[in-house]
Amino acid sequence: xxxxxxxxxxxxxxxxxxxVSFIFFKLSQLKNHSRTTSITLQTxxxxxxxxxxxxxxxxxxxxxxxxxxxxxxxxxxxxxARKDTVKENRMDQPHVDKKKRILRFNGQRLVHLxxxxxxxxxxxxxxxxxxxxKWGATGLLVEYEDVFPYKAKYEVxxxxxxxxxxxxxxxxxxxxxxxxxVIPLVQTFGHLEFVLKHKEFAHLRETxxxxxxxxxxxxxxxxxxxxxxxxxxxxxxxxxWFHIGGDEVxxxxxxxxxxxxxRNKSELFVHHMTPILTHLKNKQVTPxxxxxxxxxxxxxxxxxLGPLVEPMVWAYASDLTGYYPxxxxxxxxxxxxxxxxxxxxxGATHPWSNFVPIGFHVKNNLNWLxxxxxxxxxxxxxxxxxxxxxxxxxxxxxxxxxxxALPSVAYCLQTLTQGNMDEELIKSTAKExxxxxxxxxxxxxxxxxxxxxxxxxxxxxxxxxxxHLEKAVYDTRGVANLQQGWMLDREVESKFLxxxxxxxxxxxxxxxxxxxxxxxxxxxxxxxxxxxDSVIKEWVKDKLDGGVKHFNSLKPQLEELRKxxxxxxxKQ
Ligand SMILES: [Zn+2]
Numbered sequence: 077x078x079x080x081x082x083x084x085x086x087x088x089x090x091x092x093x094x095x096v097s098f099i100f101f102k103l104s105q106l107k108n109h110s111r112t113t114s115i116t117l118q119t120x121x122x123x124x125x126x127x128x129x130x131x132x133x134x135x136x137x138x139x140x141x142x143x144x145x146x147x148x149x150x151x152x153x154x155x156x157a158r159k160d161t162v163k164e165n166r167m168d169q170p171h172v173d174k175k176k177r178i179l180r181f182n183g184q185r186l187v188h189l190x191x192x193x194x195x196x197x198x199x200x201x202x203x204x205x206x207x208x209x210k211w212g213a214t215g216l217l218v219e220y221e222d223v224f225p226y227k228a229k230y231e232v233x234x235x236x237x238x239x240x241x242x243x244x245x246x247x248x249x250x251x252x253x254x255x256x257x258v259i260p261l262v263q264t265f266g267h268l269e270f271v272l273k274h275k276e277f278a279h280l281r282e283t284x285x286x287x288x289x290x291x292x293x294x295x296x297x298x299x300x301x302x303x304x305x306x307x308x309x310x311x312x313x314x315x316x317w318f319h320i321g322g323d324e325v326x327x328x329x330x331x332x333x334x335x336x337x338x339r340n341k342s343e344l345f346v347h348h349m350t351p352i353l354t355h356l357k358n359k360q361v362t363p364x365x366x367x368x369x370x371x372x373x374x375x376x377x378x379x380x381l382g383p384l385v386e387p388m389v390w391a392y393a394s395d396l397t398g399y400y401p402x403x404x405x406x407x408x409x410x411x412x413x414x415x416x417x418x419x420x421x422x423g424a425t426h427p428w429s430n431f432v433p434i435g436f437h438v439k440n441n442l443n444w445l446x447x448x449x450x451x452x453x454x455x456x457x458x459x460x461x462x463x464x465x466x467x468x469x470x471x472x473x474x475x476x477x478x479x480x481a482l483p484s485v486a487y488c489l490q491t492l493t494q495g496n497m498d499e500e501l502i503k504s505t506a507k508e509x510x511x512x513x514x515x516x517x518x519x520x521x522x523x524x525x526x527x528x529x530x531x532x533x534x535x536x537x538x539x540x541x542x543x544h545l546e547k548a549v550y551d552t553r554g555v556a557n558l559q560q561g562w563m564l565d566r567e568v569e570s571k572f573l574x575x576x577x578x579x580x581x582x583x584x585x586x587x588x589x590x591x592x593x594x595x596x597x598x599x600x601x602x603x604x605x606x607x608x609d610s611v612i613k614e615w616v617k618d619k620l621d622g623g624v625k626h627f628n629s630l631k632p633q634l635e636e637l638r639k640x641x642x643x644x645x646x647k648q
Contacts, residue, residue, distance in 0.1 A: 196478055558580060
């Protein structure tokens, strides 16, 4: 027989839910009223101040959003409170402390520096290292790609803004001084665009016009990558681990020679990687390799590489439920003694992103803590690398810049070291970064009510700059949405246009244009202390000039549409 008991927590939450639901209902009514009023004014031919209307709509949007957030949070609390009541009533279960930390991660915590084609000035990089250490990093995973000072026949690989040997030595000394281990990363199979784009190495390509991967049957392939590894090793004496990349070899077994090879793709992968792994092992260096090519392998194949490598298992999504093949961890547990994990602090949402969604990356790291807590007991996790991709590949535009992502580094490292991310930790980390107390790690809207905060960490001006840029990007997306909903060819041709929506698109265009134009003159001043001229030129061209051009061509079109929408012929 069930005994009904009053749970006052549940009652309190339920009452709050009712009150917020009522406020939400009233706000919705007010918003609808506001829109009706605007449309009525327009149809009666009275001028409406566009900016005031836009701001008013934004204000309602914001209040509605807040009310909706509160509703969602209360609903979640009610569900949790119900669950807790059930748990408390079951005497066979241990008491669950809601504030209990999930897991503090005590292994290596590496910050990945993806320097391809856009190295920060060495002085800046060195300036950042003590902050990494203070926030909880124990090391760095350094991917130089074309900015390493390659020599002799590899000199052609060097970008114009590559580092000098003296730079690297200074960097390594600073890392040691800050108790940060360094693991260099050199790609050895796929993602070798920076090598295979050059005519000197084009004959090593697996596919004639694809510059991404090597042909594993070309006898020069392995010696070529060993040459790269040895030059990097020579400048990194005493390293314990070396990362050989090995991810996303998409076009394996496609050339005429490999197609005739009796071995399957996995066997060809093992064939190519084994001499590279052995080369490092012989030098008393433990190789680390991305795991994605092996995720579906039967355990016998995995066991071939087991004694040679520590795989780095990567996943950057904010929810990793069902992300891996169901029996993958068990197979890895049978084949490998030690693995690494890789989460992300930037460069994992869109190839064109500028603004770093911190909450997204914090969730990704929390998911990793959860995965690690459930791994087979035989599998040891040496560490987690927080990846921070700068470009999706050698040819891609820059995504989030490192200085714009430093708050994300701090929050992700804190998540790993503290095993959680709660309100208290959000506030204390914001304070550490010099960000305002009310700083939120989940920023959903970038309207007039959003004011990009400033901090005190190195390069904080760039963090603020991309906050402003995101407001213009928000306008761009807003205009595109309005165009796709209210300004399609049929609507324009038949002059069946909503003045309200056309004007809203026009206002967003003017607003976005104003921001981008201001940033064009600001960018050089802000980026100058961190990046060289070539990076600044690229960033301004891709991120600002393109947007200015887009808005400038859109503005007269929307002006025309506004005239049409305001005319008598528009009101059918
Ligand atoms: Zn081939």
